[in-house]
Amino acid sequence: MEFNEMKDSVLKQILSKQLIQATISQPRAKSNEIKRIKLKPIEIKNMYHIQLEYQYERILKHENIRIEEFSSAWEKLLDDFRQIHVDFIEEKIQIQLSKKNKVMYKTEKNTSLKQVDLSHNRKKNYLLDEHTPYPFLIRLGVQTSEGKVKKQKYDKFKQINRFIEFIDDTLAYLPKDKTVRILDFGSGKSYLTFALYHYLKIEKGLDIRVTGLDLKKEVIEECSQIAKDLDYDDLEFLVGDINDYNDETAVDMVVTLHACDVATDMALARAVKWNASVILSVPCCQHELNRQLDAPGLNIMLKHGLIKERFSALATDSIRAEILNLVGYEAQLVEFIDIENTPKNILIRAYKTGGKPTHEQIEGYEQFKEMLNAQPFLENELKEYLNID
Ligand SMILES: C[S@@+](CC[C@H](N)C(=O)[O-])C[C@H]1O[C@@H](n2cnc3c(N)ncnc32)[C@H](O)[C@@H]1O
Incomplete structure (x- = not known):
C-alpha cells in the first residue's frame, strides 16, 4: 500500500467515527520530546472529538480536537511518527513506516469491542x-x-x-x-x-x-x-x-x-x-x-x-x-x-x-x-x- 493511500484510508475511518483507540509512536526526530500519543474518541458538549494524549518523558498532556478539524492533526502525526496501531470497530491495523515512508501494513478483524461508548470514555x-x-x-x-x-x-x-x-x-x-x-x-x-x-x-x-x-x-x-x-x-x-x-x-x-x-x-x-x-x-x-x-x-x-x-x-x-x-x-x-x-x-x-x-x-x-x-x-x-x- 502506498503512503498516501494508507493515510487517506485510515483518516477516512477515523472521520467516520470508527475509532476505538490508537497509539502512535516512534518519533522520526530524536529531539522530539513526545514519545508516544494515544488517541481515543470522546464527547464534549455533545460533540464528537478525538482526544490526543501526548506522553512526554515524565508528563502527559491532553488535547481535544473536533472531528471536523482532525485532518490536519493527522497529517502532522504522520510527519512526526513512524508507528501506528489503530483499533477500529471492525478491524485492527498495524502500520510501520520507513524513513522514506514505505508502508508495512497489517490488518486483522476486530473480534472484541463492537461499540464505542463515548460517555463511558468521557x-x-x-x-x-x-x-x-x-x-x-x-x-x-x-x-x-x-x-x-x-x-x-x-x-x-x-x-x-x-x-x-x-x-x-x-x-x-x-x-x-x-x-x-x-x-x-x-x-x-x-x-x-x-x-x-x-x-x-x-x-x-x-x-x-x-x-x-x-x-x-x-x-x-x-x-x-x-x-x-x-x-x-x-x-x-x-x-x-x-x-x-x-x-x-x-x-x-x-x-x-x-x-x-x-x-x-x-x-x-x-x-x-x-x-x-x-x-x-x-x-x-x-x-x-x-x-x-x-x-x-x-x-x-x-x-x-x-x-x-x-x-x-x-x-x-x-x-x-x-x-x-x-x-x-x-x-x-x-x-x-x-x-x-x-x-x-x-x-x-x-x-x-x-x-x-x-x-x-x-x-x-x-x-x-x-x-x-x-x-x-x-x-x-x-x-x-x-x-x-
Ligand atoms: C421534588 S422536590 C425536589 C427537591 C430537590 N431539588 C431534590 O431534587 O432533591 C421539589 C421541591 O420544590 C419545592 N417547590 C415547589 N414549588 C416551589 C416554589 N414555587 N417555590 C419554591 N420551592 C418550590 C418543593 O417545596 C420541593 O421541596
Whole structure:
C-alpha cells in the first residue's frame, strides 16, 4: 500500500467515527520530546472529538480536537511518527513506516469491542469517589460515618455524581473574574445544592455564592444548620416562593431539580431575566399542557391517559427548550440519569449565546404550539423577550 493511500484510508475511518483507540509512536526526530500519543474518541458538549494524549518523558498532556478539524492533526502525526496501531470497530491495523515512508501494513478483524461508548470514555470514574468520606454526604445520610455509601442511597449517590458531571461541563461557561452567583430553586433536601457547592468551591476552589430556595421551612432550617456546621460560608438557604423571589439582578447559574410543574418555568424565566450564563433544570410533573392539549390529529395517542401524560411532559420540555433557544440560549434536552434510576430523567441544559432566532425557528415554534393548542406558561413569562404573537 502506498503512503498516501494508507493515510487517506485510515483518516477516512477515523472521520467516520470508527475509532476505538490508537497509539502512535516512534518519533522520526530524536529531539522530539513526545514519545508516544494515544488517541481515543470522546464527547464534549455533545460533540464528537478525538482526544490526543501526548506522553512526554515524565508528563502527559491532553488535547481535544473536533472531528471536523482532525485532518490536519493527522497529517502532522504522520510527519512526526513512524508507528501506528489503530483499533477500529471492525478491524485492527498495524502500520510501520520507513524513513522514506514505505508502508508495512497489517490488518486483522476486530473480534472484541463492537461499540464505542463515548460517555463511558468521557468519564469512567465517578467524580465523587465511592470510598471517600465526604462530610456533606455523611450529614445528608447518603454515606455512613465511615464514608460507605448506604445501600438504599446508592441511586441518590449516582444521581449526585451524574449531576456533578454536568456541573463540571459548565465550568467553561462561568465567569472567571467575579464571584459566581448560583441559585438552586426548589432545593428541597438540597443534596445537589451541597454537591454543587462541594465540587465548585471545595474541589475546584472557585469563588462562588450559592443560594438554595424552597417553600419548606423545616427542610430549609435543617439545610442551613448543616451548611453552618460544615463551615460552608458561601452557601445559604432561604425559605420562599420562586415566584416572589426578586432579590437578584444578575445570576450566573440557575439550577432546578424536580421543581414541581410550572415552578420549573418560573425558575427558567427568572434565569433568562437575570441573564444567567448556565441553566440546568430537570423538570417534574408537567401538568400544564396536559390540561390544554387539543390536537385531534393525535387522538390515536392522546385517547390513552398514560400516553397523553407522557406526551404532554415531552412536549412541554421541548417547548421550554425551544423558548430558551428563541431567547438567546443554546438549549438541549439530555438524559440526566438512566431511566431505571428515576423516570424524571430529562435535563434541560442551556448555555447563553446571545444568538438571535431565525424566522424559520420562530415559525416552527408557533406551528408546534398551534398544533397542540398550547399556551405555555414560560412564553407568557418571557413575552417581552420573544418576538412572537
Ligand atoms: C421534588 S422536590 C425536589 C427537591 C430537590 N431539588 C431534590 O431534587 O432533591 C421539589 C421541591 O420544590 C419545592 N417547590 C415547589 N414549588 C416551589 C416554589 N414555587 N417555590 C419554591 N420551592 C418550590 C418543593 O417545596 C420541593 O421541596
